[in-house]
Amino acid sequence: MFRRTIVVLLLILGMSSYGQESIVHDLKIQGNKRLKSSFIKKISTIKSGSKLDSLIIEQDILRLKRLPSVSHAYYQVFLSEGNQYNVFYNIEENFTLIPSLNVYTTDDDEFAYRLGLYEFNFLGRNIIFGGFYQKDIFSSYAINFRAPYLFSNKLGIAVNHQDLTTQEPVFFEGETANYKYRNKSFEVLGLYEFNFKNRLELGANYFVEDYKFRGENVNNRPELNVHKWLVKGIYEYNDLDYYYQYVSGFRSQFNFQYVTSTDAMLPDFFIGWNDFFYFKRVGKKGNWASRLRMGLSTNDETPFAPFSVDNNLNVRGVGNTIDRGTGVIVLNTEYRHTLYEKKWFALQGNVFVDSGTWRNPGGDFGDFSKEDNVKVYPGLGLRFIHKKIYNAIFRIDYGFGVTKRATKGLVFGIGQYF
Known part of the structure; x- marks a missing residue:
């Protein structure tokens, strides 16, 4: 230097x-x-x-x-x-042939996992290729290919296929029904980098959603099989700087999707959300990290609303898809501190607070302040980091709720939560 x-x-x-x-x-x-x-x-x-x-x-x-x-x-x-x-x-260089593992549980004895394998430097050209297998009551899989610089130093492509099957709670008035939900999709995206900090993704996704009722259908709830097209755009501003496990700077990612449908039960709708990330170094060993998500969708009064409250997505410890909404505000903030470090290994501890609120389907913006919709989950976690293997961060987080009808639970995974 x-x-x-x-x-x-x-x-x-x-x-x-x-x-x-x-x-x-x-x-x-x-x-x-x-x-x-x-x-x-x-x-x-x-x-x-x-x-x-x-x-x-x-x-x-x-x-x-x-x-x-x-x-x-x-x-x-x-x-x-x-x-x-x-x-x-x-x-x-990092080692780039990476297994991935996500495991999540709650005190209701829910258990699910996702096991994958990805090569992040396929052919030595920063091409990401791989897939995963998921067990969340039912089996699922996905295959992903992403080459951001395939055609030039600005232009690339991504191709994705997934077949996901889960048990989804659907919230009818006064009743929660469990469905076997299957989403089978094919997606193609064009990737363009305007300059060092700004990039754009545009593409389309063809998918089929299938809802099958689980158990005895006492109230004759609907079962659906719907073919859909989705037009998708992502704009990202990235001003992050990395020094091994430490991150500093600001990043913003805006997602917008318009979905067409062939069934009146699942009408056409739009969905858009923005993730704001802020990272700051604190002293030599500390890192403060925050993510704010704000999103809205078409406000149809439907039990199949697109935003979910989920253990592995937004609030650690809350459970697996415990509620749905047509609007979302989620703030995740945590302090990460390196407890031990040697040449290739680091151990981080973290203290976090995950909080969020949702707009009910067909509701209004006042729903964001309703007690039933607000979730606040503080917690503690550990990070086991291999500094020479890409994304080789094994995380364990324990979140416990302090708001109405709270739960608690462990969330395991590969990579930082955000």
């Missing part, structure tokens, strides 16, 4: 002395084994023959540190000849 600073200072002095623009003679990649040098050069802004600009180099390094295959990156600049310089990008 000291050598790099001296070189940059000498570079500035040289430019002022001779009045010449400093030029990149060559970009060289070091330290990478599986990540292709040609791919790194493809996504880098600095090229051979371009103007030497430390700000652009710093942006390239931040982009590299966001890749799943890179645990850390830094650069060096050395004089070549005349006013030309060699730039070296030094890469510390």
